[in-house]
Amino acid sequence: MREFPKTGKTTITRLPKRGVYDKETIYAILDEALFCTLAFVQDNEPFQIPTGFCRIDDKLYIHGSVGSHYMRELAEKKLPVCISVTLMDGLVLARSAFHHSVNYRSVIIFSKAERVNDDEEIYKALEVFTNKMQPGRWDDIRQPNESEWKKTMVLAFAIEEASAKIRTGDPKDDDEDYDLNIWAGVVPLETKRLTPIADPVLKAGITLPEYLK
Amino acid sequence: MREFPKTGKTTITRLPKRGVYDKETIYAILDEALFCTLAFVQDNEPFQIPTGFCRIDDKLYIHGSVGSHYMRELAEKKLPVCISVTLMDGLVLARSAFHHSVNYRSVIIFSKAERVNDDEEIYKALEVFTNKMQPGRWDDIRQPNESEWKKTMVLAFAIEEASAKIRTGDPKDDDEDYDLNIWAGVVPLETKRLTPIADPVLKAGITLPEYLK
Numbered sequence: 001m002r003e004f005p006k007t008g009k010t011t012i013t014r015l016p017k018r019g020v021y022d023k024e025t026i027y028a029i030l031d032e033a034l035f036c037t038l039a040f041v042q043d044n045e046p047f048q049i050p051t052g053f054c055r056i057d058d059k060l061y062i063h064g065s066v067g068s069h070y071m072r073e074l075a076e077k078k079l080p081v082c083i084s085v086t087l088m089d090g091l092v093l094a095r096s097a098f099h100h101s102v103n104y105r106s107v108i109i110f111s112k113a114e115r116v117n118d119d120e121e122i123y124k125a126l127e128v129f130t131n132k133m134q135p136g137r138w139d140d141i142r143q144p145n146e147s148e149w150k151k152t153m154v155l156a157f158a159i160e161e162a163s164a165k166i167r168t169g170d171p172k173d174d175d176e177d178y179d180l181n182i183w184a185g186v187v188p189l190e191t192k193r194l195t196p197i198a199d200p201v202l203k204a205g206i207t208l209p210e211y212l213k
Numbered sequence: 214m215r216e217f218p219k220t221g222k223t224t225i226t227r228l229p230k231r232g233v234y235d236k237e238t239i240y241a242i243l244d245e246a247l248f249c250t251l252a253f254v255q256d257n258e259p260f261q262i263p264t265g266f267c268r269i270d271d272k273l274y275i276h277g278s279v280g281s282h283y284m285r286e287l288a289e290k291k292l293p294v295c296i297s298v299t300l301m302d303g304l305v306l307a308r309s310a311f312h313h314s315v316n317y318r319s320v321i322i323f324s325k326a327e328r329v330n331d332d333e334e335i336y337k338a339l340e341v342f343t344n345k346m347q348p349g350r351w352d353d354i355r356q357p358n359e360s361e362w363k364k365t366m367v368l369a370f371a372i373e374e375a376s377a378k379i380r381t382g383d384p385k386d387d388d389e390d391y392d393l394n395i396w397a398g399v400v401p402l403e404t405k406r407l408t409p410i411a412d413p414v415l416k417a418g419i420t421l422p423e424y425l426k
Contacts (some may be wrong), residue, residue, distance in 0.1 A: 009258075014278070014280070014281055034315075037252075037297050039295070040259050041254050041259050044254060044293075045254065045295070046253050046254050046295040047295055048297040048321060050297055080258045081259060082258075088247050088404070093350060093354075093409075095354060096355040097351070097354050097355065097361075098357050098364075100346070102247075102265060126310060130313060133315075138310070140396070141307070141308060141310050141313075142310065143310055144309075151311075170412050170414075177355060178414060178416065180416070181416065181419060182353060182354055183419050184415060185409050187347065187407070187410075188408075188409075188410065189404055189405070189406060190407055191405075192404075193402060194402070194403055196398050196401075197398050197400075197401065198396070203391065203393075
Protein backbone atom coordinates (compact mmCIF):
# COMPACT_ATOMS: atom_id res chain seq x y z
CA MET A 1 0.00 0.00 0.00
CA ARG A 2 1.48 3.34 -1.02
CA GLU A 3 -1.48 5.52 -0.11
CA PHE A 4 -3.69 5.50 2.95
CA PRO A 5 -7.37 5.06 2.18
CA LYS A 6 -9.43 8.23 2.68
CA THR A 7 -11.85 7.60 5.52
CA GLY A 8 -14.61 9.74 6.97
CA LYS A 9 -12.20 10.87 9.65
CA THR A 10 -9.07 11.46 7.59
CA THR A 11 -10.43 13.05 4.43
CA ILE A 12 -9.42 16.71 4.26
CA THR A 13 -12.63 18.63 3.54
CA ARG A 14 -11.40 22.16 4.27
CA LEU A 15 -9.01 23.20 1.42
CA PRO A 16 -8.99 19.60 0.08
CA LYS A 17 -6.13 20.26 -2.36
CA ARG A 18 -3.85 20.49 0.68
CA GLY A 19 -4.72 16.90 1.62
CA VAL A 20 -2.01 14.26 1.12
CA TYR A 21 -2.53 10.53 1.63
CA ASP A 22 0.77 9.31 0.29
CA LYS A 23 2.57 7.07 2.78
CA GLU A 24 6.08 8.25 1.94
CA THR A 25 5.18 11.90 2.53
CA ILE A 26 3.36 11.16 5.77
CA TYR A 27 6.21 9.04 7.13
CA ALA A 28 8.78 11.72 6.28
CA ILE A 29 6.80 14.23 8.38
CA LEU A 30 6.57 11.77 11.27
CA ASP A 31 10.31 11.05 11.09
CA GLU A 32 11.22 14.73 11.16
CA ALA A 33 8.94 15.80 14.04
CA LEU A 34 10.38 15.81 17.56
CA PHE A 35 7.04 15.41 19.31
CA CYS A 36 3.39 14.57 18.72
CA THR A 37 0.26 15.32 20.68
CA LEU A 38 -1.93 12.40 21.57
CA ALA A 39 -5.62 13.05 22.25
CA PHE A 40 -8.08 10.68 23.89
CA VAL A 41 -11.48 10.80 25.55
CA GLN A 42 -12.24 10.34 29.22
CA ASP A 43 -15.77 10.76 30.63
CA ASN A 44 -16.73 12.23 27.27
CA GLU A 45 -14.15 15.02 27.58
CA PRO A 46 -11.01 15.50 25.49
CA PHE A 47 -7.49 15.17 26.93
CA GLN A 48 -4.15 15.74 25.28
CA ILE A 49 -0.57 14.74 26.03
CA PRO A 50 2.47 16.01 24.14
CA THR A 51 5.11 13.29 23.90
CA GLY A 52 8.19 12.16 22.01
CA PHE A 53 7.72 9.32 19.57
CA CYS A 54 9.29 7.38 16.75
CA ARG A 55 8.08 5.39 13.78
CA ILE A 56 9.22 1.93 12.71
CA ASP A 57 7.61 0.55 9.56
CA ASP A 58 3.85 0.99 9.95
CA LYS A 59 3.81 1.62 13.70
CA LEU A 60 4.25 4.70 15.84
CA TYR A 61 5.83 4.15 19.27
CA ILE A 62 5.76 6.13 22.49
CA HIS A 63 7.27 5.17 25.81
CA GLY A 64 6.97 6.18 29.42
CA SER A 65 6.89 4.96 32.97
CA VAL A 66 4.88 1.87 33.90
CA GLY A 67 3.39 4.25 36.50
CA SER A 68 1.88 6.46 33.82
CA HIS A 69 -1.83 6.41 34.42
CA TYR A 70 -2.85 7.56 30.96
CA MET A 71 -0.59 5.08 29.15
CA ARG A 72 -2.01 2.19 31.14
CA GLU A 73 -5.55 3.39 30.42
CA LEU A 74 -4.88 3.70 26.70
CA ALA A 75 -3.53 0.17 26.51
CA GLU A 76 -5.98 -1.55 28.84
CA LYS A 77 -9.17 0.08 27.65
CA LYS A 78 -8.17 0.22 23.98
CA LEU A 79 -9.32 3.84 23.84
CA PRO A 80 -9.46 5.45 20.41
CA VAL A 81 -6.67 8.01 20.06
CA CYS A 82 -5.98 10.84 17.67
CA ILE A 83 -2.31 11.66 17.18
CA SER A 84 -1.20 14.91 15.56
CA VAL A 85 2.16 16.14 14.37
CA THR A 86 2.80 19.63 13.02
CA LEU A 87 5.87 21.18 11.39
CA MET A 88 5.84 24.93 10.83
CA ASP A 89 7.89 25.74 7.75
CA GLY A 90 7.23 29.42 7.18
CA LEU A 91 5.13 32.51 7.72
CA VAL A 92 3.35 33.49 4.53
CA LEU A 93 3.09 37.28 4.43
CA ALA A 94 0.52 38.34 1.85
CA ARG A 95 -0.45 41.87 0.81
CA SER A 96 -3.85 41.56 2.48
CA ALA A 97 -4.43 40.53 6.09
CA PHE A 98 -6.95 38.00 4.80
CA HIS A 99 -4.47 36.03 2.69
CA HIS A 100 -1.80 35.73 5.36
CA SER A 101 -1.06 32.08 5.94
CA VAL A 102 1.47 29.58 7.15
CA ASN A 103 3.52 26.99 5.31
CA TYR A 104 3.17 23.80 7.30
CA ARG A 105 3.13 20.02 7.14
CA SER A 106 0.79 18.27 9.56
CA VAL A 107 -0.30 14.67 10.05
CA ILE A 108 -3.32 13.23 11.82
CA ILE A 109 -3.52 9.54 12.76
CA PHE A 110 -6.45 7.65 14.27
CA SER A 111 -5.46 4.48 16.09
CA LYS A 112 -5.51 2.48 19.32
CA ALA A 113 -2.68 1.56 21.66
CA GLU A 114 -1.14 -1.89 21.87
CA ARG A 115 1.19 -2.50 24.81
CA VAL A 116 4.46 -3.94 23.50
CA ASN A 117 5.55 -7.01 25.45
CA ASP A 118 8.19 -8.39 23.14
CA ASP A 119 11.65 -7.47 24.50
CA GLU A 120 13.22 -7.16 21.08
CA GLU A 121 10.50 -4.78 19.86
CA ILE A 122 10.80 -2.67 23.04
CA TYR A 123 14.58 -2.47 22.62
CA LYS A 124 14.28 -1.50 18.98
CA ALA A 125 11.70 1.21 19.77
CA LEU A 126 13.95 2.76 22.43
CA GLU A 127 16.98 2.59 20.14
CA VAL A 128 15.21 4.16 17.16
CA PHE A 129 13.63 6.82 19.40
CA THR A 130 16.96 7.79 20.97
CA ASN A 131 18.75 7.94 17.61
CA LYS A 132 15.87 9.95 16.14
CA MET A 133 16.24 12.61 18.82
CA GLN A 134 20.04 12.56 18.51
CA PRO A 135 21.52 10.53 15.66
CA GLY A 136 24.42 8.38 16.84
CA ARG A 137 23.53 8.56 20.53
CA TRP A 138 22.34 5.03 21.29
CA ASP A 139 25.65 3.22 20.80
CA ASP A 140 27.46 5.76 23.00
CA ILE A 141 25.40 5.47 26.19
CA ARG A 142 24.75 3.06 29.03
CA GLN A 143 21.99 0.72 27.94
CA PRO A 144 18.94 0.10 30.14
CA ASN A 145 19.57 -2.30 33.04
CA GLU A 146 17.12 -4.83 34.46
CA SER A 147 15.51 -2.41 36.89
CA GLU A 148 15.09 0.38 34.29
CA TRP A 149 13.73 -2.13 31.83
CA LYS A 150 10.98 -3.06 34.30
CA LYS A 151 10.04 0.58 34.79
CA THR A 152 9.57 1.33 31.09
CA MET A 153 6.36 0.88 29.14
CA VAL A 154 6.21 1.03 25.36
CA LEU A 155 2.99 1.48 23.41
CA ALA A 156 2.61 0.86 19.69
CA PHE A 157 -0.03 2.46 17.45
CA ALA A 158 -0.72 0.89 14.08
CA ILE A 159 -0.62 3.55 11.35
CA GLU A 160 -3.54 2.56 9.17
CA GLU A 161 -5.83 5.58 9.20
CA ALA A 162 -3.81 8.71 8.50
CA SER A 163 -3.61 11.82 6.37
CA ALA A 164 -1.43 14.88 5.98
CA LYS A 165 -2.22 18.49 5.22
CA ILE A 166 0.46 20.59 3.58
CA ARG A 167 0.85 24.17 2.41
CA THR A 168 3.96 25.30 0.56
CA GLY A 169 5.00 28.22 -1.59
CA ASP A 170 4.40 31.91 -2.02
CA PRO A 171 1.50 34.10 -0.91
CA LYS A 172 -1.63 34.05 -3.05
CA ASP A 173 -3.21 37.49 -3.15
CA ASP A 174 -6.29 38.85 -4.85
CA ASP A 175 -5.47 40.05 -8.38
CA GLU A 176 -6.05 43.71 -7.62
CA ASP A 177 -3.75 43.62 -4.58
CA TYR A 178 -0.57 42.77 -6.50
CA ASP A 179 -0.23 46.44 -7.41
CA LEU A 180 -0.22 47.63 -3.77
CA ASN A 181 3.01 49.00 -2.36
CA ILE A 182 3.30 46.24 0.21
CA TRP A 183 6.16 43.79 0.64
CA ALA A 184 5.03 40.15 0.38
CA GLY A 185 6.87 36.88 0.73
CA VAL A 186 7.74 34.07 3.10
CA VAL A 187 9.70 34.06 6.35
CA PRO A 188 11.09 30.51 6.56
CA LEU A 189 11.06 28.87 9.99
CA GLU A 190 13.55 26.25 11.07
CA THR A 191 14.10 24.27 14.25
CA LYS A 192 17.84 24.54 14.83
CA ARG A 193 20.04 22.44 17.06
CA LEU A 194 22.43 24.90 18.71
CA THR A 195 25.92 24.22 20.05
CA PRO A 196 25.77 21.48 22.72
CA ILE A 197 26.29 22.63 26.33
CA ALA A 198 28.30 20.17 28.42
CA ASP A 199 26.99 19.07 31.80
CA PRO A 200 28.81 21.29 34.38
CA VAL A 201 29.83 18.14 36.23
CA LEU A 202 31.09 16.34 33.13
CA LYS A 203 33.99 14.01 33.94
CA ALA A 204 37.36 15.60 33.14
CA GLY A 205 38.87 14.72 29.78
CA ILE A 206 35.64 13.81 28.01
CA THR A 207 35.34 15.58 24.67
CA LEU A 208 32.32 16.23 22.47
CA PRO A 209 31.58 13.13 20.34
CA GLU A 210 31.82 13.40 16.55
CA TYR A 211 28.07 12.93 16.06
CA LEU A 212 27.40 16.10 18.11
CA LYS A 213 29.80 18.34 16.18
CA MET B 214 -5.70 35.90 40.41
CA ARG B 215 -2.03 35.15 39.84
CA GLU B 216 -2.26 31.35 39.89
CA PHE B 217 -4.76 29.04 38.24
CA PRO B 218 -6.56 26.73 40.69
CA LYS B 219 -5.43 23.10 40.46
CA THR B 220 -8.37 21.05 39.25
CA GLY B 221 -8.80 17.33 38.76
CA LYS B 222 -7.96 17.81 35.10
CA THR B 223 -5.06 20.27 35.34
CA THR B 224 -3.12 18.94 38.35
CA ILE B 225 0.18 17.43 37.19
CA THR B 226 0.36 14.01 38.82
CA ARG B 227 3.27 12.51 36.87
CA LEU B 228 6.49 14.31 38.00
CA PRO B 229 4.43 16.88 39.94
CA LYS B 230 7.42 19.15 40.60
CA ARG B 231 7.35 20.03 36.90
CA GLY B 232 3.81 21.42 37.30
CA VAL B 233 3.41 25.20 37.10
CA TYR B 234 0.14 27.04 37.74
CA ASP B 235 1.47 30.58 37.68
CA LYS B 236 -0.44 32.77 35.22
CA GLU B 237 2.54 34.83 34.09
CA THR B 238 4.56 31.72 33.16
CA ILE B 239 1.63 30.10 31.35
CA TYR B 240 0.84 33.26 29.38
CA ALA B 241 4.49 33.68 28.36
CA ILE B 242 4.44 30.16 26.86
CA LEU B 243 1.19 30.88 25.01
CA ASP B 244 2.56 34.16 23.65
CA GLU B 245 5.73 32.50 22.35
CA ALA B 246 4.10 29.50 20.66
CA LEU B 247 3.23 29.74 16.96
CA PHE B 248 0.48 27.13 17.05
CA CYS B 249 -1.65 25.07 19.39
CA THR B 250 -3.52 21.82 18.95
CA LEU B 251 -7.16 21.81 19.81
CA ALA B 252 -8.82 18.51 20.77
CA PHE B 253 -12.52 17.79 20.99
CA VAL B 254 -14.86 14.81 21.07
CA GLN B 255 -17.23 13.70 18.35
CA ASP B 256 -19.28 10.48 18.62
CA ASN B 257 -17.15 9.61 21.64
CA GLU B 258 -13.95 9.72 19.57
CA PRO B 259 -11.10 12.22 19.84
CA PHE B 260 -10.26 14.73 17.10
CA GLN B 261 -7.45 17.25 16.86
CA ILE B 262 -6.77 20.38 14.84
CA PRO B 263 -3.48 22.26 14.80
CA THR B 264 -4.10 25.99 14.43
CA GLY B 265 -2.56 29.40 14.94
CA PHE B 266 -3.82 31.40 17.91
CA CYS B 267 -3.21 34.43 20.06
CA ARG B 268 -3.95 35.44 23.62
CA ILE B 269 -5.48 38.69 24.79
CA ASP B 270 -5.88 39.08 28.56
CA ASP B 271 -7.57 35.90 29.83
CA LYS B 272 -8.82 34.64 26.47
CA LEU B 273 -7.29 32.55 23.72
CA TYR B 274 -8.47 33.31 20.17
CA ILE B 275 -8.48 31.27 16.98
CA HIS B 276 -9.95 32.27 13.64
CA GLY B 277 -10.98 30.57 10.45
CA SER B 278 -13.52 30.47 7.69
CA VAL B 279 -17.20 30.69 8.48
CA GLY B 280 -17.35 27.51 6.38
CA SER B 281 -15.24 25.60 8.87
CA HIS B 282 -17.38 22.72 10.06
CA TYR B 283 -15.45 22.03 13.23
CA MET B 284 -15.37 25.68 14.32
CA ARG B 285 -19.11 25.99 13.90
CA GLU B 286 -19.65 22.76 15.86
CA LEU B 287 -17.41 23.91 18.70
CA ALA B 288 -19.30 27.18 19.03
CA GLU B 289 -22.82 25.91 18.50
CA LYS B 290 -22.63 22.77 20.61
CA LYS B 291 -20.39 24.28 23.30
CA LEU B 292 -18.20 21.18 23.12
CA PRO B 293 -15.52 20.83 25.80
CA VAL B 294 -12.09 21.38 24.26
CA CYS B 295 -8.56 20.66 25.38
CA ILE B 296 -5.92 22.99 23.96
CA SER B 297 -2.23 22.16 24.13
CA VAL B 298 0.88 24.16 23.36
CA THR B 299 4.40 22.74 23.44
CA LEU B 300 7.79 24.43 23.12
CA MET B 301 10.83 22.16 22.78
CA ASP B 302 13.83 23.88 24.34
CA GLY B 303 16.50 21.21 24.29
CA LEU B 304 17.53 17.58 24.07
CA VAL B 305 18.84 16.35 27.42
CA LEU B 306 21.56 13.81 26.76
CA ALA B 307 22.29 11.81 29.92
CA ARG B 308 24.91 9.10 30.44
CA SER B 309 22.24 6.39 30.61
CA ALA B 310 19.56 5.78 27.99
CA PHE B 311 17.01 5.79 30.81
CA HIS B 312 17.72 9.35 31.96
CA HIS B 313 17.60 10.92 28.51
CA SER B 314 14.98 13.63 28.50
CA VAL B 315 13.82 16.82 26.87
CA ASN B 316 13.70 20.40 28.13
CA TYR B 317 10.26 21.69 27.29
CA ARG B 318 7.50 24.06 28.27
CA SER B 319 3.96 22.86 27.65
CA VAL B 320 0.53 24.21 28.52
CA ILE B 321 -2.84 22.46 28.69
CA ILE B 322 -6.10 24.43 28.80
CA PHE B 323 -9.64 23.09 29.24
CA SER B 324 -12.33 25.40 27.94
CA LYS B 325 -15.31 25.90 25.63
CA ALA B 326 -15.66 28.05 22.51
CA GLU B 327 -17.56 31.32 22.43
CA ARG B 328 -18.18 32.77 18.99
CA VAL B 329 -17.07 36.41 18.97
CA ASN B 330 -19.70 38.72 17.46
CA ASP B 331 -18.38 42.06 18.60
CA ASP B 332 -16.62 43.76 15.65
CA GLU B 333 -14.07 45.49 17.82
CA GLU B 334 -13.09 42.25 19.56
CA ILE B 335 -12.80 40.44 16.20
CA TYR B 336 -10.60 43.22 14.81
CA LYS B 337 -8.39 43.20 17.90
CA ALA B 338 -7.99 39.41 17.77
CA LEU B 339 -6.93 39.51 14.10
CA GLU B 340 -4.53 42.38 14.73
CA VAL B 341 -2.90 40.75 17.76
CA PHE B 342 -2.71 37.40 15.95
CA THR B 343 -1.04 38.92 12.86
CA ASN B 344 1.46 40.90 14.92
CA LYS B 345 2.22 37.85 17.05
CA MET B 346 3.16 35.85 13.96
CA GLN B 347 5.13 38.77 12.51
CA PRO B 348 5.62 41.78 14.78
CA GLY B 349 4.94 45.03 12.93
CA ARG B 350 2.97 43.42 10.12
CA TRP B 351 -0.61 44.59 10.78
CA ASP B 352 -0.08 48.30 10.12
CA ASP B 353 1.69 47.56 6.84
CA ILE B 354 -0.98 45.48 5.08
CA ARG B 355 -4.36 45.86 3.46
CA GLN B 356 -6.98 45.52 6.19
CA PRO B 357 -9.94 43.15 5.80
CA ASN B 358 -12.72 44.47 3.56
CA GLU B 359 -16.45 43.92 4.00
CA SER B 360 -16.52 40.66 2.08
CA GLU B 361 -13.48 39.17 3.87
CA TRP B 362 -14.91 40.29 7.18
CA LYS B 363 -18.08 38.26 6.51
CA LYS B 364 -16.04 35.17 5.67
CA THR B 365 -14.05 35.19 8.91
CA MET B 366 -15.10 33.51 12.14
CA VAL B 367 -13.35 34.17 15.44
CA LEU B 368 -13.71 31.92 18.48
CA ALA B 369 -12.68 32.86 22.01
CA PHE B 370 -11.78 30.41 24.77
CA ALA B 371 -11.76 31.65 28.36
CA ILE B 372 -8.49 30.66 30.05
CA GLU B 373 -9.69 29.59 33.48
CA GLU B 374 -8.58 25.98 33.80
CA ALA B 375 -4.94 25.68 32.79
CA SER B 376 -1.56 24.37 33.85
CA ALA B 377 1.96 24.16 32.50
CA LYS B 378 4.61 21.46 32.72
CA ILE B 379 8.23 22.52 32.45
CA ARG B 380 11.61 20.82 32.48
CA THR B 381 14.82 22.86 32.43
CA GLY B 382 18.48 22.28 33.15
CA ASP B 383 21.14 19.61 32.95
CA PRO B 384 20.83 15.83 32.78
CA LYS B 385 20.24 14.01 36.08
CA ASP B 386 22.06 10.69 36.09
CA ASP B 387 22.33 7.92 38.66
CA ASP B 388 25.23 8.59 41.07
CA GLU B 389 27.33 5.68 39.85
CA ASP B 390 27.02 6.76 36.20
CA TYR B 391 28.83 10.11 36.61
CA ASP B 392 32.12 8.27 36.42
CA LEU B 393 31.37 6.71 33.00
CA ASN B 394 33.35 7.93 30.01
CA ILE B 395 30.25 9.29 28.29
CA TRP B 396 29.64 12.87 27.17
CA ALA B 397 26.51 14.37 28.73
CA GLY B 398 24.81 17.72 28.34
CA VAL B 399 22.08 19.60 26.54
CA VAL B 400 21.55 20.32 22.84
CA PRO B 401 19.50 23.55 22.84
CA LEU B 402 16.71 23.77 20.25
CA GLU B 403 15.49 27.03 18.79
CA THR B 404 12.86 27.97 16.23
CA LYS B 405 14.64 30.46 13.99
CA ARG B 406 13.14 32.92 11.55
CA LEU B 407 15.41 32.78 8.51
CA THR B 408 16.01 35.52 5.92
CA PRO B 409 12.70 36.51 4.30
CA ILE B 410 12.18 35.36 0.70
CA ALA B 411 10.39 37.93 -1.46
CA ASP B 412 7.39 36.88 -3.55
CA PRO B 413 8.76 36.26 -7.10
CA VAL B 414 6.06 38.59 -8.44
CA LEU B 415 6.77 41.34 -5.91
CA LYS B 416 6.08 44.78 -7.38
CA ALA B 417 9.27 46.45 -8.60
CA GLY B 418 10.88 48.89 -6.19
CA ILE B 419 9.43 47.47 -2.98
CA THR B 420 12.11 46.89 -0.36
CA LEU B 421 12.10 44.73 2.76
CA PRO B 422 10.41 46.61 5.62
CA GLU B 423 12.45 47.46 8.72
CA TYR B 424 10.46 45.06 10.94
CA LEU B 425 11.56 42.13 8.76
CA LYS B 426 15.28 42.91 8.83
